[in-house]
Every structure is written in C-alpha cells, then in structure tokens.
Amino acid sequence: MIALSGISKNFGTVKALCNARLNVQEGEIMALLGSNGSGKSTLIKTLAGLVNPNAGKIEVDGKEVEIKSSVDSHHAGIATAFQDLSLVPTMTVIDNMVLGMEPMGRFGMVDRAKSVRMVNEILDRLGVVCDINAYVQTLPTSTQSMIEVAKAVLQKPKVLLLDEVTASLHHDEIQLLFKLVSELKEQGLTIVFVTHRMGEVFQLSDRITIMRSGETVIEEETSKLTMNDIVYYMTGKKPDTQQGKKSAVEKREKELVIDVQDMSLRKIKNISMQAYKGEIIGIAGLQGQGQPEFIRTVLGLLKPEGGSIVYKGKKINYSSPANGIKDGMGFISGDRNKESIFQHRSIQENIYAGKAAIQNIFKYVKTKEIKGFSQKAIDDYNIVVGDLKDPATSLSGGNQQKLVVSRWIALAPDLLLLDDPTKGVDVHSRFEIQEMLRKSAEKGMTVIISSSENEELMEIADRIYVFYEGKISGVLSKEDMTLERIVAAQMGMTSERSEV
Amino acid sequence: MNSLKNSFMRFKRSPAFTGFVLFMIAIIMNLIIRGPGNFFGASSLGTLFAKNAPIILVTLAQAVLLITGTLDISIGIQLALVNVVVIMLPQELGMSVPVAWIFGILAALAISAVGGFLVAVLRVPSILATFALTYVIKGINVLIMNVPQGSVPKEYYGAYDTVLFGFLPVAALIIVGVLLMWMFVKRTKFGKHIYAVGANPRNAFAAGINPTKTIMKAFLFKGLITGIAGISLTLMLAAGNPLQVEGYGLRSLAACIIGGLGFGGWGSMSCAVFGAGFLVLIQNAVYYFFNFLQDILTGFQITSYWQNFISDAIVLLGLLMTTVTAKAQKETLKQGLSRQLKRGEKFAKQ
Numbered sequence: 100m101i102a103l104s105g106i107s108k109n110f111g112t113v114k115a116l117c118n119a120r121l122n123v124q125e126g127e128i129m130a131l132l133g134s135n136g137s138g139k140s141t142l143i144k145t146l147a148g149l150v151n152p153n154a155g156k157i158e159v160d161g162k163e164v165e166i167k168s169s170v171d172s173h174h175a176g177i178a179t180a181f182q183d184l185s186l187v188p189t190m191t192v193i194d195n196m197v198l199g200m201e202p203m204g205r206f207g208m209v210d211r212a213k214s215v216r217m218v219n220e221i222l223d224r225l226g227v228v229c230d231i232n233a234y235v236q237t238l239p240t241s242t243q244s245m246i247e248v249a250k251a252v253l254q255k256p257k258v259l260l261l262d263e264v265t266a267s268l269h270h271d272e273i274q275l276l277f278k279l280v281s282e283l284k285e286q287g288l289t290i291v292f293v294t295h296r297m298g299e300v301f302q303l304s305d306r307i308t309i310m311r312s313g314e315t316v317i318e319e320e321t322s323k324l325t326m327n328d329i330v331y332y333m334t335g336k337k338p339d340t341q342q343g344k345k346s347a348v349e350k351r352e353k354e355l356v357i358d359v360q361d362m363s364l365r366k367i368k369n370i371s372m373q374a375y376k377g378e379i380i381g382i383a384g385l386q387g388q389g390q391p392e393f394i395r396t397v398l399g400l401l402k403p404e405g406g407s408i409v410y411k412g413k414k415i416n417y418s419s420p421a422n423g424i425k426d427g428m429g430f431i432s433g434d435r436n437k438e439s440i441f442q443h444r445s446i447q448e449n450i451y452a453g454k455a456a457i458q459n460i461f462k463y464v465k466t467k468e469i470k471g472f473s474q475k476a477i478d479d480y481n482i483v484v485g486d487l488k489d490p491a492t493s494l495s496g497g498n499q500q501k502l503v504v505s506r507w508i509a510l511a512p513d514l515l516l517l518d519d520p521t522k523g524v525d526v527h528s529r530f531e532i533q534e535m536l537r538k539s540a541e542k543g544m545t546v547i548i549s550s551s552e553n554e555e556l557m558e559i560a561d562r563i564y565v566f567y568e569g570k571i572s573g574v575l576s577k578e579d580m581t582l583e584r585i586v587a588a589q590m591g592m593t594s595e596r597s598e599v
Numbered sequence: 600m601n602s603l604k605n606s607f608m609r610f611k612r613s614p615a616f617t618g619f620v621l622f623m624i625a626i627i628m629n630l631i632i633r634g635p636g637n638f639f640g641a642s643s644l645g646t647l648f649a650k651n652a653p654i655i656l657v658t659l660a661q662a663v664l665l666i667t668g669t670l671d672i673s674i675g676i677q678l679a680l681v682n683v684v685v686i687m688l689p690q691e692l693g694m695s696v697p698v699a700w701i702f703g704i705l706a707a708l709a710i711s712a713v714g715g716f717l718v719a720v721l722r723v724p725s726i727l728a729t730f731a732l733t734y735v736i737k738g739i740n741v742l743i744m745n746v747p748q749g750s751v752p753k754e755y756y757g758a759y760d761t762v763l764f765g766f767l768p769v770a771a772l773i774i775v776g777v778l779l780m781w782m783f784v785k786r787t788k789f790g791k792h793i794y795a796v797g798a799n800p801r802n803a804f805a806a807g808i809n810p811t812k813t814i815m816k817a818f819l820f821k822g823l824i825t826g827i828a829g830i831s832l833t834l835m836l837a838a839g840n841p842l843q844v845e846g847y848g849l850r851s852l853a854a855c856i857i858g859g860l861g862f863g864g865w866g867s868m869s870c871a872v873f874g875a876g877f878l879v880l881i882q883n884a885v886y887y888f889f890n891f892l893q894d895i896l897t898g899f900q901i902t903s904y905w906q907n908f909i910s911d912a913i914v915l916l917g918l919l920m921t922t923v924t925a926k927a928q929k930e931t932l933k934q935g936l937s938r939q940l941k942r943g944e945k946f947a948k949q
Contacts, residue, residue, distance in 0.1 A: 169806065169807045170807045179805075187794065187795045188799070189798040189864040190798065198795055198806045199803075199807035201788050207787050207788075209786055209787065211786070
C-alpha cells in the first residue's frame with residue numbers, strides 16, 4: 100500500500116532521517132516506534148506533506164508519488180492526525196472539522212446542514228460529547244485530540260496516520276478510539292500509528308516498525324516480538340532483566356537545598372523531589388511528561404496549584420522568575436532563541452545579562468567591567484568567539500549554549516536549573532557543558548537537569564528521576580542506573596508492568 | 600426561555616460582547632444628550648449615516664484583513680485615491696459618472712492587489728508594507744489631482760443624502776449592502792479559510808489551504824469594500840481632495856479593536872460594526888454636548904480641537920476597557936477549562 104524507501108532529511112546539520120524506510124500492507128495496522136528524536140514524527144510529516152525530504156522515494160499503491168504539500172498527501176488518499184494538533188483553536192469544532200474539504204452547496208456557499216450531518220455522525224462514532232459550535236480552544240486537550248482524529252477520518256482516506264494521538268486521552272476515550280480503528284481496519288483502511296504506550300502496541304497492531312536515530316531498524320510482526328525485543332531495538336542494548344525497582348532515596352548528611360512536596364499543576368501530579376548541596380539531579384522522560392513545567396514552577400515562572408517548595412530552608416512562593424534569580428537560582432533553557440539568547444546583542448552583553456539581573460537596576464556599569472567579566476567567562480569555559488562585540492548569533496549552536504551556561508555558572512548560583520540544555524548541541528560542546536556542570540557541582544552548586552538524552556543523564560547525574568505522565572515512575576541512584584531501566588521507567592513500566 | 604438564556608450566555612462569551620456594551624453606552628450617551636425624539640429623528644439619523652458611512656465601511660474592510668491576520672493602514676489614503684479617480688475621470692475625460700465609479704473600484708482593487716502582493720507573496724510585515732504604500736498612494740493621488748477641486752452632479756449627492764420612506768437613509772443602505780455581501784462571503788469556503796489562515800497559517804496549510812492565495816483574496820475583497828467606501832466619501836463631500844482621510848487607516852484599526860476583534864482569526868464582523876458605531880456615536884455625542892454647553896453658558900466658546908481631544912480620550916478609555924474584558928473573558932475560559940478537566944479525571948477513574 101505505502102512504501103517509503105531511502106528517505107533522508109536534514110534540518111541544518113542535524114540528520115532527522117537517514118535512509119529510513121516504511122512498508123505498510125493494505126488493511127493492516129502498523130505501529131511505528133522509536134525513542135525521542137528517532138525520526139518517527141518526521142517520517143509521518145513527510146507522508147503528510149509538511150516535510151519535504153532531501154532524498155528518497157514514496158510509493159502509494161505501487162505508483163511513485165511526489166508529496167510536496169498537504170494537498171498532494173490528501174490526493175494520495177492519506178489523512179493525518181497530528182500529535183501537536185492541526186486544529187485552529189479560534190474556530191468552532193464544525194468549521195475545523197470540515198476545513199479544507201467543505202461540502203459545497205448552492206451559490207458556492209458551504210452546505211452547513213450537510214457539514215453538521217457529517218460531523219455529528221463521526222463524533223457519535225468516536226463518542227465525543229461536545230457542542231459543535233464551541234470554539235476548539237475552550238475544549239479540554241483530550242477532546243481536541245479526539246476531534247483531530249475525527250477530522251482525519253472524515254477525509255475518508257485510504258491510509259490513516261495517527262501521530263501519538265493517545266498521549267492526552269483518557270482511558271475510556273482510548274477504548275472508543277481503538278474500537279473505531281478496528282472497524283476502519285475491517286473496512287479495508289490502512290493505519291499507521293505512533294505511540295509511546297507499549298500496551299497499545301500489543302493490543303492493536305499487526306506489525307511493528309522500529310526506528311532509531313533516523314533509521315529504520317526492524318520491521319516485524321507484532322506477535323513475534325516481546326517487550327524486551329522492542330526495548331532492545333529502540334535502544335540498541337539488551338534490556339536488564341531485573342526491573343528498575345524504585346530505589347529508596349538515601350538520606351544524606353549533606354544540606355538539603357530544595358525540597359519539593361506534592362507539587363501539582365496542569366500535567367504534573369503530586370511530584371516530590373529532594374536535592375542536596377553539590378548534587379546533580381537528572382530528570383528523564385519522554386517528551387511532554389511534565390518536565391518543563393516542573394522546572395519552570397521551581398523557578399517561579401509558573402504557579403503551582405498544589406504542594407509546597409522549600410528552598411534553602413524557606414518555603415517559597417515566587418511571583419516571577421526574578422525572585423528565584425535573586426535567591427540564587429539560575430535557569431538555562433534548551434530553547435535558546437526563545438528563552439536565553441539575546442540574538443542581536445553582543446556576546447559580552449549576553450554573558451553579562453545574568454549579572455545585570457541581580458544588580459541594582461540603576462547601577463552604573465563600566466564597559467571595562469562587562470568586557471573583563473565576559474572575557475574571563477570565555478577563557479574559563481573555552482567558548483570559541485570572534486570578537487566580544489559580535490552578535491550572539493555569530494556563534495555556533497554549541498557555543499551559544501556554552502555562552503548561556505557560562506552566564507549562569509559565572510554567578511555561582513546555589514541551584515542551577517537546566518531544561519534540555521544540550522538540545523541540538525554538537526557532541527564536543529555537549530561534553531564541555533557537562534564538564535562545566537560537574538566542576539561547579541564539586542564546588543557546591545546543586546544542579547537539576549532535564550534531558551531527552553538518557554546517555555547524557557547517566558554520565559552526569561547522581562540520581563535520576565524518571566517522569567511519566569506527570570508522575571515520577573522511578574528514581575534511580577548511581578548504582579542502579581542503566582539505560583534499560585530508564586527506558587522501562589519512561590514507558591511507565593514500573594507501574595504498568597503487571598498488565599503487559 | 601432556557602435557549603434564550605443559553606444564546607445570551609454564548610453572546611456574553613463571544614468577542615463582540617465588549618463592543619456591544621460600549622456601543623450601547625454610546626447610544627445611551629446620545630439619547631441623554633439629545634433626547635430620543637431628536638436622536639432617532641429621520642434628519643438626524645440621515646446626517647449621521649451620510650457623514651459616517653465611509654469610516655464605517657472602511658472599518659468593515661479592515662475587519663476582513665484583521666481576521667486574516669494582516670492589516671492595511673494605507674486604507675484611508677486609498678479612499679482619497681478612489682475619490683480623485685471618480686472626480687477626475689468625468690471632469691478631464693468626460694466619462695459618465697457611473698463608469699467612473701467602476702474605475703474607482705478598479706483602482707482600489709489594483710492598489711489592494713499591490714498591498715496583497717507585498718504582504719502575501721513577498722512576506723513583508725503588513726504594517727510596514729502598508730505604511731510605505733501610504734506614501735506611494737499619496738504620490739499617485741497628487742499626480743492625478745494636484746489641488747483640491749472638482750464637483751459631483753447634484754442628482755448623485757442629492758440621492759446619497761436622501762432618507763427613503765422617511766426613515767431609511769441611503770447611506771445606511773450602502774452599509775447594509777456591504778454587510779449582506781459579507782454574510783454571503785462568510786458562508787463560502789473563502790470565508791472559513793480566512794479565519795484559519797489568520798489564526799494559524801501552519802495548521803491551515805496542513806488542512807490543505809493555501810495561505811498566500813487566501814491573504815491575496817482577502818486584500819482584493821477589502822479593495823472592493825474600499826472602492827465602495829471611496830465612492831461614498833466622494834458623494835458625501837461632492838468634491839475631490841488628494842490628501843484627505845489618511846487617518847481613517849488607524850481609526851478603522853482602533854474601531855476594530857474596540858469592537859473586540861483580535862489580531863488573526865478572532866472576532867466577527869459584528870465586532871467591527873459595534874466598534875465603528877461606538878467611535879462615530881461618541882464623536883456625535885461630544886459634538887452635541889458642546890453645542891448644548893454653548894447654548895446654556897453665555898460666552899462659552901471652544902475650538903473643535905477640544906471636541907476631538909475629548910472624544911478621542913473617550914475612545915482611549917474604550918480601548919482600555921477591551922483589555923479589561925479580554926482578561927475577564929480569559930478568566931471564564933480558564934474556569935471552564937478546569938471544570939472540564941476535573942470532569943475528565945472523574946471519567947478516568949471509573
């Protein structure tokens with residue numbers, strides 16, 4: 100039915116897909132698996148026409164087709180429900196669902212009665228209860244996901260792609276969705292779905308395709324694979340037979356820096372975490388399990404809905420990150436352009452920005468001081484720059500990130516929060532950043548680092564908390580830290596293991 | 600009764616609600632100052648519509664662009680372009696007036712196509728592109744007509760100022776005509792697509808919509824309304840002036856925002872109607888209020904600058920009020936969301 104071969108896609112220097120392939124037979128349900136950044140979503144977007152690959156061949160029904168836009172994809176009989184939702188939040192449910200394929204009535208007007216009929220029928224089948232005239236942004240995320248699926252089904256495709264649509268769904272909604280998917284399969288539809296929940300894979304899929312770092316590793320029938328095989332193909336390592344038991348947090352003699360109890364907000368449910376002086380805490384987890392929210396709540400960017408945070412012996416209730424920074428926190432974001440770099444300002448100003456933030460606002464700053472401060476940071480942390488006055492964008496991604504890290508480390512904060520700081524950073528710079536963190540930790544700085552790269556966390560962290568669906572599904576100390584245990588906990592296997 | 604309550608609740612949450620409240624306040628101010636008899640009198644309403652049809656029409660045109668996520672601040676000077684075209688063609692070439700009107704609309708369409716090309720195809724930010732365009736259009740206007748001049752045959756502007764059946768001003772009919780046109784367009788594919796493109800071009804693209812084409816079409820539709828507004832302006836003044844009403848560009852934007860239109864895919868045409876209505880009625884009320892003061896206070900003299908100052912200060916208050924209500928709307932939205940989420944959790948446990 101669909102055959103992709105030799106698909107490659109580069110985003111700048113990052114290889115998202117490298118000679119990937121995907122073969123789906125007519126009328127089967129294919130599960131597409133892989134860890135973060137393995138290229139599943141890029142592959143789906145290639146089929147949906149949102150990503151144009153650099154190389155490769157796409158065949159539908161044995162004929163080679165070019166998919167350059169979503170219109171081409173639609174013409175090839177492919178419909179996609181996206182993970183990051185393609186709905187327009189300020190439009191009503193009904194307008195969203197028929198968007199781009201409005202049934203036409205007289206005088207070129209959209210046939211409203213017909214749209215209502217179409218939409219109601221599909222929503223009933225999926226058991227979605229909502230006002231079709233409500234704006235999509237007023238609906239809960241789970242309903243939005245269901246509408247996203249319904250919209251794709253409404254296109255009457257030959258091939259249906261579901262990209263992690265179950266991530267925000269409730270249990271009963273998932274069951275309804277699965278029922279629909281099975282019905283569609285009986286009608287001869289071909290379905291490809293991406294998920295991180297292993298239970299779904301075995302319940303639903305006929306075959307499995309697993310990807311790792313942009314390549315397709317294996318295509319196999321589901322019945323021939325076990326859970327351990329899947330973890331093996333995803334990580335490239337044999338899983339540890341002993342399960343990652345929740346290791347008790349050992350009480351240390353050291354000073355407790357931050358103590359989070361039962362924090363909850365949005366996705367996060369009752370997270371507790373302790374960090375001691377000089378400790379590096381890793382936060383692992385798949386994308387969107389609540390890690391960014393957790394870190395930003397500690398900093399004061401988001402307000403917790405419940406629970407308490409005790410920092411340096413004081414209960415804190417920050418109204419803005421400025422309070423956190425004043426109290427000796429530092430924050431480094433992986434989203435450089437949005438949250439840390441001032442693109443058009445000079446390198447020296449970028450480095451000095453952290454210091455400027457904790458000083459008196461009217462303090463007179465000499466050019467010499469900025470220069471000296473930033474020159475020292477550059478020498479200390481080995482950042483490759485042209486001139487101190489060049490804009491920050493003149494640096495490579497890795498050096499930009501080192502610049503941000505040095506900005507904060509130079510201030511010697513008591514607690515440094517990092518949210519995926521090495522995203523899109525080359526291997527060498529990554530190593531240097533880890534080195535900087537380790538040295539600072541030895542001097543007594545506490546580091547909380549979230550990362551999508553498990554290997555990185557294992558190298559640097561003293562303890563790893565694994566997040567799964569807004570809860571902590573495992574705490575691993577240095578001794579029982581293995582890649583397989585982290586991956587298992589990331590998929591919620593500590594709690595869900597009995598089901599599988 | 601219940602459904603009435605529901606539809607009221609829905610209206611209360613809709614973006615047009617703030618604009619509606621402000622509009623009502625403006626009407627009440629007018630009623631207090633002038634008295635219901637005077638205000639709703641045919642001649643009073645006729646003058647009100649005849650004098651303000653151009654700004655109201657321009658606001659409607661601007662609203663179409665705001666919904667599509669762009670804007671055009673050269674829209675005011677475009678009215679002057681239409682104005683000089685429809686005055687000069689009969690005067691210099693002896694063309695008949697209705698044919699000149701068609702050329703006037705074509706001129707508005709052409710200049711809108713240029714604006715659309717800059718914004719949709721070349722991706723120049725709309726505020727910069729149309730600001731630059733303002734000066735280009737000014738140049739064109741002065742080339743066509745170097746000094747204010749010209750006239751309109753009496754039967755045309757006379758017809759524009761008439762009040763049909765004793766209550767229906769012709770100028771109001773033009774506005775209703777444009778609104779009907781919008782009602783139709785809103786129900787076409789194009790009408791749905793501008794909302795999608797305005798709110799999120801990427802998602803619109805994923806749904807198979809071509810954002811470039813949609814923005815271009817929106818500019819052309821705006822051009823059509825601008826053309827009609829330009830003709831109304833000409834009939835109202837019965838003369839030509841190459842450098843007038845430039846301020847309508849920003850005034851129409853202010854009216855849209857007061858009415859509750861967001862930038863990109865949020866709001867409806869009724870927002871524009873209420874916003875423009877508020878602007879116009881406040882000016883009207885302030886004007887009559889000063890007249891009233893002059894009547895009762897002997898020796899009270901004041902320039903029209905003070906009138907503008909007061910009415911624009913009230914408009915500023917109106918703008919402030921929209922941010923307050925927007926906050927309140929956000930709050931209700933948040934509450935609704937958390938309620939829904941809690942219900943969801945209950946489901947999950949079962």
